[in-house]
Amino acid sequence: MTRWNEEKCRALIEETCAKGQPLTAALRALVDAFGYIDDAALAPLMQGFARSRAEVRSAIAYYDDFSMRPPGRHSIRLCQAEACQAAGARALTAHACAKTGLQPGQTSADGALTLHNVYCLGLCTHGPAALIDGKPVAELDEDKLDAHLAGLEP
């Protein structure tokens, strides 16, 4: 992931348009590149895909994967779905929230960490499951989570 950069943003949007791909493909490319969709991307997106501001914003708002807020340098996505609940996901999420002082969806003030909810990673036999900095983790527990949090560089 790189820092927001207007030139690269425009290039990615042009590239998706040139391939004849839809708006969401450009949103995906932006999120993959920068971790989020900057305000400054709205105008080129509207232009490139001939959509209104409202249409672009509602496409971003609809999908959990797209966000207009810069994410933290690290991310923890905790599975909230039923099979993980059966393995203790609720208590683990409560612990993660208490430990980090964050609610799911929030980023710490120093920009180090974002906590997210996710709904099933297909690792249901080994819950609670999570994605930590994009890496799948199974059988997560409080100790493993604490160890990970302690190891995060600020």
Added chain:
Amino acid sequence: MSTRIYIPADTLALALGADELARTITDEARARGEDIKIIRNGSRGLCWAEPLLEVQTDTGRMAYGPVGANDVAGLFDADFLHGGAHEKSLGLVDDIPYLKTQTRQIFKTCGLYAPDDIDAYAAHGGFAGLRAALALDAQRIIDEIEVAGLRGRGGAAFPASIKWRTVLSAKAPRKYVVCNADEGDSGTFADRLIMEGDPFLLIEGMVIAGLGTGADTGIIYVRSEYPLAADILNAAITAAKDANWLGKNIQKSGKSFEIEVFVGGGSYVCGEETALLESLEGKPGIVRAKPPVPALHGLYGKPTLINNVITLCAAPGILAQGGAHHKALGSPDSAGTMPFQLSGDVKYGGIYEAPFGLSLRTLIEDIGGGTRSGKPIKAVQIGGPLGAYLPPALFDTKLAYEAMTAIGAGVGHGGIIVFNEDTDMRAQARYAFAFCAHESCGKCTPCRIGAVRGAELLAKDAPDMALVEDLCAVMADGSACAMGSMTPIPVRTAMTHFADDFAPKDAAQ
């Protein structure tokens, strides 16, 4: 010759340390001067034994599991390279009862080889179904699917042949085959395991569907939570094209078919077929009104066949063995096999593929081994977040479409989640509403607003249960898709079967 060692590289095995295991074995073998070759295969679906290590010996593939990097030295000491006994020994993999008692049609070859090894796929009977289909006209292909009695495995259990025939009979310059690989249901992972372990089976199934419907373009809609599946599919698509099982003039038949992978955006409702089409068109996944059905008016308004991964993966076997073989498995209304997926608090979680008709009890207790925690079972949820919560008193119900319907439940995509006695069923009912509120596409008021109200009501110490029931009735009747209309199923079954959990909190103290 070097000894062949198999270590799965699917997402679960990776999450459980399979890469580190492979590295440790490589290092240890080098240190000990052993000549080995590691193959990163797909998963056998015996998730409880992952990472499941297999060694090719003279008598067959010996299994060890679950194996971690810290077991490696001991395994070498026990001469596992010749199948030596070790505390993690599971014996010959084919003789493991969990696997041996299955009837594998879909998962027949999953885990036997590396997912990008097209030669191994072909050597194990792969492409026989497509070869047969290439010799038939479209009507005859569909006849075989009809004889098989194949019903959709994505949840709605709609007869596949009817959809295929509708698309075939539609006149249009362009038609599409869309594979629904959104697999959003909690407790389900069969699609993931197939895509990550035996992707050519899905490709073969899609080409057959193309031949059967007259479509030349296929799209696999993979959820973004499955990035590895998307990568493996893309590699398999390239390999299949190189081998001319995909692309132009397939095996000199004059028929062509292309497949593309599309990654979703993290929305459960995009698994609903019309929302999925909207999403493919680059729009928010707002459910479309039906009719028109996608088979006539689908992607970009063109006739579109939408089937689940497992439905499409049933086609190669049906074409290769004949529809009658498939029909003979299971029961009249529930033909064939289902890769049931056991998860939650269960000892032996994983894929158990069997003909429809075994009882829930057999699956949970005999095969699943009861809870992993050792606590008594309180409930299972069957069929994903829109599925019923059932108490042990109903565990003798057969796993078949008709038997499940009779008790107000459904098989869905075949996921069964086990909950132990610590579970608060009111919290589960509340979650069903909350999940619906989170995922609702917003088109229908009962779903969009009702779910929020339901979650609020059930958060109260003494919820007005009559009001909850009213809400359920309105949602069931007034929602355009199953997200809203079926959310009342987990709520109501929790209320009916576990009434004690809904008693006012202060009264219970």
